[in-house]
Structures are given as structure tokens and as C-alpha cells.
Amino acid sequence: MYKRQSADSGIIITVIFSILALVLIGGLALLCFTKAFGIVFLGNPRHQFKHQISEASFGQILPLYFITALIVAIGLFPNAFLTIVSKPLNLFIALDQNNTSTSIGGNSEILQMISFSFALLLVFTAIIFGIRQMVQRKHAISADETWGCGYTGETKKMQYTANSFARSYYKLFRFILLVFKKEKTVENVFPRHAEFESSPYDKIEKLLIDKPIQSIRFFMGKFTFLQNGRLQYYIIYGITFILAIIAIPLLYEKLLQLIEILKHL
Numbered sequence: 292m293y294k295r296q297s298a299d300s301g302i303i304i305t306v307i308f309s310i311l312a313l314v315l316i317g318g319l320a321l322l323c324f325t326k327a328f329g330i331v332f333l334g335n336p337r338h339q340f341k342h343q344i345s346e347a348s349f350g351q352i353l354p355l356y357f358i359t360a361l362i363v364a365i366g367l368f369p370n371a372f373l374t375i376v377s378k379p380l381n382l383f384i385a386l387d388q389n390n391t392s393t394s395i396g397g398n399s400e401i402l403q404m405i406s407f408s409f410a411l412l413l414v415f416t417a418i419i420f421g422i423r424q425m426v427q428r429k430h431a432i433s434a435d436e437t438w439g440c441g442y443t444g445e446t447k448k449m450q451y452t453a454n455s456f457a458r459s460y461y462k463l464f465r466f467i468l469l470v471f472k473k474e475k476t477v478e479n480v481f482p483r484h485a486e487f488e489s490s491p492y493d494k495i496e497k498l499l500i501d502k503p504i505q506s507i508r509f510f511m512g513k514f515t516f517l518q519n520g521r522l523q524y525y526i527i528y529g530i531t532f533i534l535a536i537i538a539i540p541l542l543y544e545k546l547l548q549l550i551e552i553l554k555h556l
Contacts, residue, residue, distance in 0.1 A: 306401060322457050367410055369402045467494050 346352075365372050461468065468491045475486040517524070 302401075318460065322460070367406050369406055461491065468492065469494060469497070 461470070470489055470491050473486070473488040517528075
């Protein structure tokens with residue numbers, strides 16, 4: 292009974308941390324897509340095209356709709372896709388079909404519940420949106436420019452970035468982040484030019500990835516003299532490699548014979 296309660300507690304803890312991880316990933320995805328949208332669609336044009344820019348034709352966009360529908364279907368019906376994936380998996384891994392089905396059913400039960408809840412959320416959102424559309428039919432809707440807070444730059448599109456979203460995350464994880472800033476402060480009442488650029492740098496990435504890579508590059512840089520661009524040296528390298536491939540098995544065989552002789556002494 293105690294073991295059963297411990298197992299249930301472990302599952303509950305796993306589900307809680309999984310939900311928290313999904314929430315964090317969703318927030319980070321919001322930041323990434325906000326930045327990507329700002330880079331692609333906002334700000335000043337980065338290149339002047341001589342021809343008119345237009346959206347791709349429906350035939351070119353159609354595969355994207357199929358991919359999106361497949362992603363949504365996998366999210367709503369994970370059991371069906373896990374079963375499909377398990378069949379080719381059994382061709383490479385010797386698994387009992389009954390145990391595999393039981394394992395997939397047990398592991399995907401929680402995912403199916405989450406998917407069912409998400410489907411209800413989609414239906415509820417669609418109903419609310421439909422009611423909103425029906426209510427607003429009798430009201431005139433007008434759109435105007437967003438208030439620019441007195442922004443006097445070249446275009447109002449330049450003021451929308453992901454910095455306001457990222458600030459809260461930055462404060463939470465400040466102890467593991469290094470933020471480099473490049474700024475030209477605003478001067479006078481009507482400034483002509485101002486500049487601000489910030490780039491975060493992960494300390495963990497610096498210690499576990501960048502530092503080892505720099506050490507490896509420094510070590511491998513000691514052998515750059517081997518790649519000197521001279522054809523004669525490359526021919527010598529090839530001949531040396533062939534001789535080594537031939538000589539190493541022979542030396543290994545002679546070494547084994549020597550060991551056998553030493554054993555009989």
C-alpha cells in the first residue's frame with residue numbers, strides 16, 4: 292500500500308512539473324515569436340526591393356495548412372499516433388506487443404486528458420468568439436493608430452519589441468544571465484538619433500559549452516600546420532594512412548604472439 296501511494300505521488304509530481312515546464316516553454320515561445328515578428332514585419336526595411344512584394348499563392352501555402360492540421364491532430368489524439376509509431380518500432384526492437392500496448396496506453400492516458408481539456412478550451416473559445424461576433428454586428432467598429440507615447444522616430448512600428456515581455460523573465464533568471472548593452476542615450480527634446488541594443492548570454496552555456504569548445508579549438512589549432520595547402524604533403528598523409536592501416540594489424544598480431552611466448556616462460 293505504501294509503495295502504491297509513493298508511485299501515485301511520483302506521478303502527480305511529474306505531472307505538476309510537466310505542466311510548469313509547458314507554461315515556461317509557452318512563455319518563451321511567446322518571446323521568440325514576438326521578436327521574430329518584429330524582425331520580419333516591423334521596423335525600417337532592411338532591403339529595398341525593386342519589385343512588388345506579395346504573398347505566395349494558395350498552392351504554395353497549402354502544404355503549411357496540412358502540416359498545421361497534422362500537428363493539431365497529434366495534440367488532440369496522441370493515442371492513435373503513438374500506436375502508429377509503435378508498430379514500426381517493434382520491427383527494430385524486440386518488444387512484447389501486449390506489454391507495448393499496455394505501456395503506451397498507460398503513458399498516454401495523461402496526455403489524452405490534457406488533449407481533451409485543450410479541445411474543450413478550443414470549443415469554448417470558439418463559442419465565445421462566435422457570441423462576440425454576433426453582438427458586434429450591430430455596432431460600428433473603427434480602427435486607428437496605436438498611441439505612440441510621443442514617439443518621434445521614423446516609423447511607429449519600431450517601438451514594438453519583446454523587451455517588455457522579456458523583462459520579467461530576465462529578473463527571474465538574472466543570476467544565470469549576462470546581459471550586454473549598447474546604448475546611445477537620448478539627448479535634447481527632439482533627438483535625432485538614439486540607439487539601444489541588448490543581448491543576453493547564458494552563464495551555463497558559457498561554462499559548459501563555449502569554454503570547452505574554445506579549449507578544443509585552441510588544442511586543435513596547434514595542428515593547423517598539417518593543413519598547409521601543399522599537394523605533396525597531402526599525398527604523404529594518404530600514403531602514411533595506408534601504411535598504418537596495413538602495419539597496425541601486423542604489429543598487433545606480433546604483439547599477441549609475444550605475449551603468448553612470455554606466458555610460457
